[in-house]
Amino acid sequence: DAGVIQSPRHEVTEMGQEVTLRCKPISGHDYLFWYRQTMMRGLELLIYFNNNVPIDDSGMPEDRFSAKMPNASFSTLKIQPSEPRDSAVYFCASSLAGVRGPQHFGDGTRLSIL
Amino acid sequence: GDSVTQMEGPVTLSEEACLTINCTYTATGYPSLFWYVQYPGEGLQLLLKATKADDKGSNKGFEATYRKETTSFHLEKGSVQVSDSAVYFCALSDGGSRLTFGEGTQLTVNP
Numbered sequence: 001d002a003g004v005i006q007s008p009r010h011e012v013t014e015m016g017q018e019v020t021l022r023c024k025p026i027s028g029h030d031y032l033f034w035y036r037q038t039m040m041r042g043l044e045l046l047i048y049f050n051n052n053v054p055i056d057d058s059g060m061p062e063d064r065f066s067a068k069m070p071n072a073s074f075s076t077l078k079i080q081p082s083e084p085r086d087s088a089v090y091f092c093a094s095s096l097a098g099v100r101g102p103q104h105f106g107d108g109t110r111l112s113i114l
Numbered sequence: 115g116d117s118v119t120q121m122e123g124p125v126t127l128s129e130e131a132c133l134t135i136n137c138t139y140t141a142t143g144y145p146s147l148f149w150y151v152q153y154p155g156e157g158l159q160l161l162l163k164a165t166k167a168d169d170k171g172s173n174k175g176f177e178a179t180y181r182k183e184t185t186s187f188h189l190e191k192g193s194v195q196v197s198d199s200a201v202y203f204c205a206l207s208d209g210g211s212r213l214t215f216g217e218g219t220q221l222t223v224n225p
Binding site for chain 1: 148155156157158159160163203212213215217218
């Protein structure tokens with residue numbers, strides 16, 4: 001079975017540009033999570049969805065960040081405008097029946113903002 | 115709120131050495147506990163889990179026992195291999211829809 005698929009794997013862009021990260025969760029999973037990982041702050045939960053509806057976005061750093069899940073098989077995380085401090089690895093994860101079931105992570109998108 | 119505290123790293127061991135990575139937690143109620151592993155350039159993978167007190171999770175030679183009395187879930191392996199080099203994360207779920215992660219412990223195993 002295919003796991004969580006993220007694209008692109010690497011993204012390098014200049015500050016001020018719009019960045020869109022994409023995620024395809026495991027088929028049938030009803031929860032989707034977006035995380036950010038940096039050396040300084042570790043692993044941070046940004047937002048999560050249940051049945052395509054955002055449940056908790058309290059981890060989203062600021063209004064420059066937005067996330068959508070238009071259907072059960074696709075989600076995007078957008079940064080506009082991007083800043084150098086947004087450089088990090090962004091992970092998407094999905095799970096079935098909340099967190100009693102384990103979360104399955106994608107391989108991440110390594111984002112560098114110059 | 116919930117929190118997870120992991121033993122600080124990095125940890126460097128020789129092949130076939132014994133491993134213990136300490137993890138303690140603070141939570142209300144009866145959380146589920148997890149260990150995740152992250153290999154270089156990859157996402158986190160579930161290594162093992164325990165859902166109630168005294169449960170022992172095990173996988174790939176790793177073990178961890180849910181100790182309610184000490185609020186701990188220490189990760190152990192009797193003989194590590196070079197291929198075990200990775201970052202290990204302890205995490206808990208309080209029954210809600212999110213995980214609380216520890217800071218991660220970098221393990222390096224030398225031949």
